[in-house]
Amino acid sequence: MTTITKSIAAAKAAALAAPLVLLAGATGAQELKIGLSAELSSLDPHYHNLTPNNMLARHIYEPLVGQDEKQALKPLLAESWKAIDDTTWEFKLRKNVKFHDGTPFTADDVIATMQRAPNVPKSPSSFSAYVRGKEFTKVDDFTVRVKTATPAPLVPTDLSTFGIIPAKCKDTTTEDFNLGKCTTGGTGAYKQAEYVAGDRVVLTPNESYWGGKEPWSKVTFRMITSAPTRVAALLAGDLDVIENVPTSDVARLKGDAKLSVASTVSNRVIYFHMDHFREVSPFIKGKDGSEIKNPLRNLKVRQALSMAINRPGIVDRIMEKEAIPAGQLLPDGFFGTSKKLKPVAFDLNGAKKLLAEAGYPNGFKMKLHGPINRYLNDTKIIEAVAQMFSRLGIETEVETLPAANFFTRASQGGQGNVPEFSFILVGWGAGTGESSDSLKALLATFDPAKGMGATNRGRYSNPTFDAKVDEALRTVDDAKRDAALAEAMDISMNDVGLIPTHYQLNTWASRKGVKVQARTDEYTLATGIRKD
Amino acid sequence: MLAFILRRLAQALFVIAAMLVIVFFGVNVVGDPIYMLISPEMDQQQIAETARQLGLDRPIWEQFLVFLKNAVQGDLGRSFVHGESAIKLILSRMPATLELAFVALFMAIVIGLPLGLYAGLKPESRLSRFIMAVSILGFSLPTFWVGLMLILTFAVGLGWLPATGRGPTVSIFGLETSLLTLKGWQHVALPALNLALLKISLVIRLARAGAREAALMDYVKFARAKGLSQSRIIGVHILKNIMIPIVTVLGLEFGSLVAFSVVTETIFAWPGMGRLLLEAITRLDRPVIVAYVMVVVVLFVAINLLVDMVYSALDPRVRLTEATS
Numbered sequence: 001m002t003t004i005t006k007s008i009a010a011a012k013a014a015a016l017a018a019p020l021v022l023l024a025g026a027t028g029a030q031e032l033k034i035g036l037s038a039e040l041s042s043l044d045p046h047y048h049n050l051t052p053n054n055m056l057a058r059h060i061y062e063p064l065v066g067q068d069e070k071q072a073l074k075p076l077l078a079e080s081w082k083a084i085d086d087t088t089w090e091f092k093l094r095k096n097v098k099f100h101d102g103t104p105f106t107a108d109d110v111i112a113t114m115q116r117a118p119n120v121p122k123s124p125s126s127f128s129a130y131v132r133g134k135e136f137t138k139v140d141d142f143t144v145r146v147k148t149a150t151p152a153p154l155v156p157t158d159l160s161t162f163g164i165i166p167a168k169c170k171d172t173t174t175e176d177f178n179l180g181k182c183t184t185g186g187t188g189a190y191k192q193a194e195y196v197a198g199d200r201v202v203l204t205p206n207e208s209y210w211g212g213k214e215p216w217s218k219v220t221f222r223m224i225t226s227a228p229t230r231v232a233a234l235l236a237g238d239l240d241v242i243e244n245v246p247t248s249d250v251a252r253l254k255g256d257a258k259l260s261v262a263s264t265v266s267n268r269v270i271y272f273h274m275d276h277f278r279e280v281s282p283f284i285k286g287k288d289g290s291e292i293k294n295p296l297r298n299l300k301v302r303q304a305l306s307m308a309i310n311r312p313g314i315v316d317r318i319m320e321k322e323a324i325p326a327g328q329l330l331p332d333g334f335f336g337t338s339k340k341l342k343p344v345a346f347d348l349n350g351a352k353k354l355l356a357e358a359g360y361p362n363g364f365k366m367k368l369h370g371p372i373n374r375y376l377n378d379t380k381i382i383e384a385v386a387q388m389f390s391r392l393g394i395e396t397e398v399e400t401l402p403a404a405n406f407f408t409r410a411s412q413g414g415q416g417n418v419p420e421f422s423f424i425l426v427g428w429g430a431g432t433g434e435s436s437d438s439l440k441a442l443l444a445t446f447d448p449a450k451g452m453g454a455t456n457r458g459r460y461s462n463p464t465f466d467a468k469v470d471e472a473l474r475t476v477d478d479a480k481r482d483a484a485l486a487e488a489m490d491i492s493m494n495d496v497g498l499i500p501t502h503y504q505l506n507t508w509a510s511r512k513g514v515k516v517q518a519r520t521d522e523y524t525l526a527t528g529i530r531k532d
Numbered sequence: 533m534l535a536f537i538l539r540r541l542a543q544a545l546f547v548i549a550a551m552l553v554i555v556f557f558g559v560n561v562v563g564d565p566i567y568m569l570i571s572p573e574m575d576q577q578q579i580a581e582t583a584r585q586l587g588l589d590r591p592i593w594e595q596f597l598v599f600l601k602n603a604v605q606g607d608l609g610r611s612f613v614h615g616e617s618a619i620k621l622i623l624s625r626m627p628a629t630l631e632l633a634f635v636a637l638f639m640a641i642v643i644g645l646p647l648g649l650y651a652g653l654k655p656e657s658r659l660s661r662f663i664m665a666v667s668i669l670g671f672s673l674p675t676f677w678v679g680l681m682l683i684l685t686f687a688v689g690l691g692w693l694p695a696t697g698r699g700p701t702v703s704i705f706g707l708e709t710s711l712l713t714l715k716g717w718q719h720v721a722l723p724a725l726n727l728a729l730l731k732i733s734l735v736i737r738l739a740r741a742g743a744r745e746a747a748l749m750d751y752v753k754f755a756r757a758k759g760l761s762q763s764r765i766i767g768v769h770i771l772k773n774i775m776i777p778i779v780t781v782l783g784l785e786f787g788s789l790v791a792f793s794v795v796t797e798t799i800f801a802w803p804g805m806g807r808l809l810l811e812a813i814t815r816l817d818r819p820v821i822v823a824y825v826m827v828v829v830v831l832f833v834a835i836n837l838l839v840d841m842v843y844s845a846l847d848p849r850v851r852l853t854e855a856t857s
Contacts, residue, residue: 039811041613048613049571122585122615124569129578174615197614198625198811199698199803222697224801225811228680229696233801236687236695404816408563431573441573451575 030217032514034524035230037244039223041124043195044177045163045186046117049125054161055523056221059203061163061186064091064110065156069519069528071267071334071433073156077105077164077187083476086151091159093142097210099166100185107138112167120174130158153476157432163188189214189527199223203526219526234259234509241510243524247322247376253509260532263507264518265324265331268429270375272368272385272499273442274302275422277459282414283367283422287395292364296422300358302496306344307351308392309385315502318380322507326500328489329428329438331520336435336472336485341493343500351392363393370398370425371406376504382425385501410457419457426457427504431521435485439469443497460497537837544833548826555825556599560592565612565816586612599822608826609819613812618823622805626827627708628698629797629804633789635711635724637782640731645778647732648739649766652774655744663736670733679726679799686722693718696801723800727793731785738781742774749773776843783839784832791828 038052045057066076078091097105114136118128134155135147146155165172169182176182180192189211190203201221205214222239224230227246231253233239245253245261254261274296275281281294295301311325324331325343332339355363366389370382379400386396401409413420430437445461446453452466453459465488472484492498508516508524517528566583574582583589587598599609608618647667651660687695699716701708710716746752747770755765794806801807805824812820 042615047615048569049574122610123582124586124612124615125571125574125582126578128581129574196803197621198808199801222801224696225807226798226801229683229799229801232680232683232688233695236683236691238687238695238697402563403814404563404565404568406563407567411567412564428572431571437573441575448576448580451577454575454579455572 032216032219032241032526032529033239034219034221034526034529035224035233035239035242036221036524037225037227037230037242039198039225040201042174042178043180043192043201044120044174045165046113046120046127047123047174047177049127049161051522052223055525056201057163058188058523059190059219059526060188060192061165062188063160063163064093065160067160067433067521069264069517071520073160076160077110078159081156083153084145086476087148089146089148089152089155090139091144091146093144094210095142097187098208099187100191100206101183102208103166103168103184105164105166105187106141107144108141108167109164110144111136111138112170113162113164116165116170117162122174127162130161134158151474151476153473153478153481154432154436157434161431190219193218214527215531216526216529221524231509234511237511240514241508241516241524241529243506243508243522245507245509247320247507250320250322250507250509258512259509260512260515261507261509262516262518263322263505264520266429266504266506266522267330267334267431267433267520268375268427268504268522269326269329269331269438269500270323270378270381270425270427270502270504271326271329272305272501273424273426273458274305274498275419275458276461276497277418281422282420283369285365287362287364289365294422295358295360295364298358299496300354301360302499303344304351304354304358304392305389305394306496306499307347307354308388309344309499309501310346310388311343311501312346314381314384318377318384319502319504322376322505323502324505326502328435328493328500329442330430330435331503334430334433334435334520336439336482336489338486338489338493340490348391355392355394360393363395365395365397366423367397367399367421368423368425369406369410369421370400371403372400374403374406375425375427378425378427381501385425411455419459421457424457428455429522433521435489436469436472436481439485439488439492440473443492444469458498460492462492462495462497465491465495465497536840540833540837540840544830544837547833548829551825551829552600552603552822555822556596557592559816559818559821560595563816564588565818568814568816569612608823611812611817611820613815613817613820618819619827621820622808622823622827625803625805625808628710628802629790629793629806631709631711632720632724632727632793632796632802632804633786635720636728636731636789637786639724639728640735640782640785643728644732644735645739648736649743649771649774651736652740652743653747653766653770655740660740664740667733667736670729670736673729675726675730675795676799678729679723679796682722682726683800693722695722698803723796723802726800727789727796731782731789734781734785735778738778739774742777743770746770746773779842780839783835783842787828787832787835790831 040052040056041048045061062076064078066074068074077094079094081089081091084090099105114131118126118131120126133148137145139145163186166184168184172182178195185191189206189209191206193204194202203219230242231249234242253259275294278294280291286292315323315325327341327343328337330337368382368386370378372379382398386398389396409420410424411419428438440452441455443460444452445466446456446459468484468488472481472488475481475484506518506522510516513532515530515532566579566588570579570582611618611621614621647663651663654660683695686693697719699710699719700713701710702712752769755769794810797804797806798810809824
């Protein structure tokens with residue numbers, strides 16, 4: 001009974017205080033409310049390698065190496081790093097950094113983190129790939145060396161993917177991290193205040209943050225998976241910032257004087273992968289329904305298909321201009337991209353000619369597959385492309401599937417656990433911000449032993465290309481690696497290993513007076529949101 | 533009464549066991565969760581390692597035996613995504629959903645019953661026709677659209693109510709509820725109304741049909757002849773009799789309110805178990821899907837039992853003991 005009375009009293013007090021809160025709001029809102037589009041699964045920074053998790057964790061637990069808004073590496077807990085030789089990296093740690101409870105940050109915390117990160121029990125996607133094969137040694141309190149068996153140029157990139165926890169919390173369980181029982185906290189700009197699974201995460205600023213104090217007194221991340229609701233909540237004033245604005249709403253929000261919109265090109269490319277490995281492809285038939293040899297193994301056919309896609313049309317009409325036509329796997333300017341590659345120009349007659357030269361003057365029949373609601377407007381895009389192929393003379397059907405179903409079948413649905421489909425729409429976000437990520441996973445020859453081509457659902461295989469990627473992955477010198485990757489990109493795109501169509505734009509909308517720094521990696525960071 | 537309940541429980545156990553098998557194998561044909569869980573950048577070794585950790589590399593019958601062994605002990609597995617017990621996860625989200633369902637049910641009765649009664653007693657009046665016409669909309673408009681319209685009208689347009697989420701919660705007898713604060717009610721109003729809309733229409737129709745029928749019955753005529761007041765005739769004689777079908781239907785509908793509030797919870801970002809289910813389906817979090825369905829099965833069985841018992845209390849002609857003979 002007393003609880004009720006108390007809470008009624010509290011409600012009354014809250015009601016009385018409401019005008020005061022409004023007043024505070026008017027004088028420069030201290031509290032920041034952000035609407036996220038996906039749910040996180042935990043606040044344990046090492047439990048699940050998932051974008052929303054990594055993004056939230058970044059506020060509390062900082063990695064050694066940071067990524068700026070264009071995903072270029074920048075110093076964070078490590079002040080500097082250098083390769084001493086091909087197989088050794090040395091990281092100099094930042095001094096005078098403290099965890100949230102005042103414990104100083106040293107090399108011991110780094111070592112402890114490296115022990116915990118790859119070994120979190122029941123992790124649905126662990127960070128072990130980033131720690132595997134690296135030996136960490138403490139040289140002194142502020143120097144850590146990383147030794148690898150083979151040359152490893154990506155060590156700093158790998159170490160930018162997860163946060164450093166205090167040595168004291170190395171045995172803290174995932175559940176206890178969720179409950180905020182790692183009381184030492186991280187070194188980040190924000191402290192964990194409240195976590196209601198599936199609903200919200202509340203952070204409070206770290207008053208003694210080494211990088212300076214944040215302008216917000218409190219940051220609330222709310223998980224609102226329904227896109228129209230997110231937009232409505234922003235319009236209603238429930239939220240200050242929303243991420244992942246649906247393309248159909250962008251124009252309207254841009255026109256609203258009370259709102260501002262920030263966007264930048266994404267590291268995510270949307271592309272078509274096709275069957276390179278079967279003599280006869282299951283979803284390709286002759287015009288009369290007979291079995292024919294897989295035409296996709298012919299370079300001219302692949303070129304014709306790429307030329308038949310009207311990329312500017314897709315960007316204008318389907319993506320409502322919230323995309324950029326793509327000519328390779330990452331937008332220009334990213335590490336390891338080619339300066340020579342441009343989006344393939346739409347040329348229907350040229351494509352028809354190529355198709356005839358390849359021996360298919362009358363085309364063939366093909367079925368395209370794609371996921372539903374996995375990428376922006378995915379179903380519409382695949383339907384449009386099917387029509388473009390039909391104009392080329394290829395009778396095209398479309399089948400879209402729920403993501404869970406699609407990815408299983410696209411990866412291993414065929415006889416002998418090989419990819420099932422002939423021609424699929426997929427997307428790829430390069431989390432590391434360099435093209436080695438995409439080239440290695442999507443186009444390198446499928447080889448489980450070497451960990452190459454894990455997502456090569458077309459089983460593209462080209463020895464010249466593989467050799468170039470191998471070379472790049474062994475080159476520690478940044479400039480040389482950049483050049484090698486660009487060359488590998490040229491080889492695979494000229495060979496039409498896959499057909500990129502466009503890069504998505506990442507878009508945020510905010511209340512006027514709140515400025516969001518748009519990022520290529522789709523992260524919504526409170527540390528990048530400022531009062532205007 | 534006891535024999536009846538025992539028999540019902542035995543039936544229930546059979547239903548639960550059958551559902552366990554159907555659901556487990558049902559969700560297992562959908563696809564491989566590993567591709568929904570793992571970061572796409574991981575290599576083959578990492579994929580295999582994760583599958584092994586989660587027990588996904590074993591043959592399906594073996595997974596089922598492990599699942600069955602744990603299920604008998606009341607453990608329906610751990611969520612792949614959250615790493616926590618699936619049942620615990622669902623129960624932790626349940627109060628929010630129950631709260632929403634109760635408020636919706638309350639709205640259905642408080643709004644639906646008087647309107648339906650009025651329409652039944654004065655079937656020819658203009659207001660009655662209007663009520664009936666509007667109630668058709670309640671049946672035919674899709675929930676997600678009405679939800680968005682409610683948000684656009686009351687939150688975006690008029691700014692009276694918050695667009696999304698649940699209000700601050702207060703703990704009472706160990707249960708978290710947001711219904712003890714004004715803010716909590718402001719938050720629950722729109723989603724509950726959205727969820728209740730269909731039920732309101734249902735109650736209006738049931739009450740109207742019942743009242744029209746009861747008004748012509750001999751006992752009502754007799755009561756009127758005896759000179760009883762109008763309010764007593766309606767409040768006691770008619771209302772009590774038309775309540776029987778309404779209670780039956782609402783009991784079953786309450787189950788569906790709790791189990792299938794998925795759309796409303798998603799639209800209004802309400803942190804209940806419906807959203808958990810949707811999230812589990814999109815990420816193929818099998819243990820959570822299975823546990824959810826099991827919770828719903830148990831809930832329905834329990835509600836059915838309860839309805840039967842309330843039924844007997846309302847209608848003295850129904851004797852539960854007779855049902856067993």
